Amino acid sequence: MFKRNHKTSLVALWMSLLNTILYHLPFFNFVFKHLETGTLRQLPFSFSLLLTMITANFFTFYLLFSLSRRGGKVLLSLFFTINAIAVYFIHTYGVIIDESMMGNILNTNTEESSSFFSLKLVVYFLLLGALPCMLLWRISIERETRKTFFIRLGLALGLLLGLFALNANQLLWIDKHSKQLGGLAMPWSYTVNTALFYIHQAQKNKKEIRLPDATSTNEEKSIVVLVIGESARRQNFSLYGYEKNTNPLLAQTKNVYPFKANSSATYTTAGVKSILEHKDSSDLYEILPNYLYRNQVEVIWKTTNWGEPPVHIAHYQSKEDLRKLCDSGTCGYDEILLTNLKEDILASTKNKILVVLHTSTSHGPTYNTKYPPAFEVFTPVCTSVDLSNCTQESLINAYDNTIVYTDYLLHRVIEDLKTLTDFKSTLLFVSDHGESLGEKNLYMHGLPMRIAPKEQYEIPFIVWVSDDNTKLKPNTLLSQHHVFHSVLHFLGITSSIYDEKMSIFENE
Structure with a gap:
């Protein structure tokens, strides 16, 4: 596999399959959980979503490699690294990487973010991030002709449009769950939602809207x-x-x-x-x-x-x-x-x-570090940043x-x-x-309000x-x-x- 050059389209397909297999278990768990059970359309629709994801990623990765083989490798390495970290947080804390979560992440200070560090995070980073990156950089990519480039991009785009038409009757379901689906699709969850966050922040913060002047009605202190x-x-x-x-x-x-x-x-x-x-x-x-x-x-x-x-x-x-x-x-x-x-x-x-x-x-997640020892009234307490490893009583x-x-x-x-x-x-x-x-x-916390449990807003x-x-x-x-x-x-x-x-x- 590593001893000769491989066509750009073949490498893009391999990377798309790898991306889908490694980082989308939460996505398809969500799909199977929320699709109507007992219907013959469940399996075909799920397969269509799988094919759509592979094709969309192939389209993007193929375009990146064709524009710059080295640049494509750099970007995919960045995607794989962030994917690994994102999947860790999804698996460990049940979060969804939507626009509000990206705002949460981008506004987190260094002291707070360091509290999430754990051995499990390192394992995710090495196995799901570093290892795929090493594999990618060992592959030699052979540039394809311009004609081949346009033909294969056209075929991928045509397949995407065909899949869209085939599943038009499921658009209401997709729209209903769009935030969750988009927040679990890698690398689209954080790339698109980061862009949306900054666009909306720029729109909101153009100028603080001044309120009417106020006056005091008394001199009481x-x-x-x-x-x-x-x-x-x-x-x-x-x-x-x-x-x-x-x-x-x-x-x-x-x-x-x-x-x-x-x-x-x-x-x-x-x-x-x-x-x-x-x-x-x-x-x-x-x-x-x-x-x-x-x-x-x-x-x-x-x-x-x-x-x-x-x-x-x-x-x-x-x-x-x-x-x-x-x-x-x-x-x-x-x-x-x-x-x-x-x-x-x-x-x-x-x-x-x-x-x-x-x-x-x-x-x-480090609740036990937020109070002096004298206030440890209830014991035992959870001391792990991987909260799922703690008993609920200790947490x-x-x-x-x-x-x-x-x-x-x-x-x-x-x-x-x-x-x-x-x-x-x-x-x-x-x-x-x-x-x-x-x-x-x-x-x-951090789930969208429409699906958040009461514990996150009461x-x-x-x-x-x-x-x-x-x-x-x-x-x-x-x-x-x-x-x-x-x-x-x-x-x-x-x-x-x-x-x-x-x-x-x-x-x-």
């Missing part, structure tokens, strides 16, 4: 602390009836109100955007901290996370900034967000203050410990606010999305108020967009975009 949770799912908070006591401190705290809420998305960037915007929109409107800062409200942002829209304020502190100021033994955990919190509030000369604390406490125990630590952090903020007696204050805790912990063999919306006279509406289910209008209400900020129905607070 008031503070809102908005804590944005990470991957906190509602069902694991004992405040909502969970059988394990994950909220021992908040349960004993006066004026704490837990509301049920659903997130707008299952990944961080979209979830945080929804928490900070005044309405559900694909456009980038002026977000809450920017809007209030422009309208003379003191805004303080402290974060150990990432993924928020552009924040235009003076007092923004990242994890790196906070580490320079932290001198306690918990600087490696989200407690670092409380560094100089009271001092920063007291240093302000303004009556209206918004503090945003963006946490990372419950982000997987949930590790995750529940992050909720216990979250309870402690919120309690600490409340205790600090209680000492600021000159201010009327409130704390809002809202998560960006939920988390799957092995239910239906799914892990973490979130807590916890409120504390300092004043016994502050009344809250008896809402049964909130959205992340309630935050914007509730903050304006509490701070006494009026604007033409304020929606009274979206505030959680009663008029006084």
Whole structure:
């Protein structure tokens, strides 16, 4: 096989078959699972999809090799390497590589991405990535004539059109499952969806849409602390009836109100955007901290996370900034967000203050590293990044410990606010999305909303108020967009975009 030159078309066909065999088990598992059972059309349609995939990849690979044999090898090597990593995540965490997942990946920082490293990932990389690349580079490719090139491309294109016509009656099924099918087809899942992500980001971020000016209706000194949770799912908070006591401190705290809420998305960037915007929109409107800062409200942002829209304020502190100021033994955990919190509030000369604390406490897969050892209340805990290797009990125990630590952090903020007696204050805790912990063999988050399980979008919306006279509406289910209008209400900020129905607070 390696001792003589091989025709470009033959090499392209071999690589297409290899690509289909190595990387598309999840694709065809999905097809067989979701096709109507008991029908004679199931097998022919599945075979047509297989033939379509082989032909489409042959068309692309043949074109690449014909344009440049070396360039084609470089690109296919890149595809095989990324395919191997993508299939690892699909097999291990049950993800689908759609546009939202590509946004998640492209916005992941180095520290977070390193937490996914495992021996299993190395095995996938070597067997499904490095080995096919070595095979490819040992093959010598012989260029074909221009006439042969056009004939074979034409035949491949004709076969694709024929397969399309043959399966026209299945277009509704394909359209219904297009995101999942596209997210499992290699290398189309990440190539097409990466391009779509950047195109849509460019469209959304051309210019932040400015909101109408706002004014303060009173001179009362008031503070809102908005804590944005990470991957906190509602069902694991004992405040909502969970059988394990994950909220021992908040349960004993006066004026704490837990509301049920659903997130707008299952990944961080979209979830945080929804928490900070005044309405559900694909456009980038002026977000809450920017809007209030422009309208003379003191805004303080402290974060150990990432993924928020552009924040235009003076007092923004990242994890790196906070580490320079932290001198306690918990600087490696989200407690670092409380560094100089009271001092920063007291240093302000303004009556209206918004503090945003963006946490990372419950982000997987290394849940056991997200809290100090003293908060390992539930044992045994999962310590592997390959969550499917852990028992569900140990996985949930590790995750529940992050909720216990979250309870402690919120309690600490409340205790600090209680000492600021000159201010009327409130704390809002809202998560960006939920988390799957092995239910239906799914892990973490990021599935498209229309197929996401409830564990990935049912979130807590916890409120504390300092004043016994502050009344809250008896809402049964909130959205992340309630935050914007509730903050304006509490701070006494009026604007033409304020929606009274979206505030959680009663008029006084």
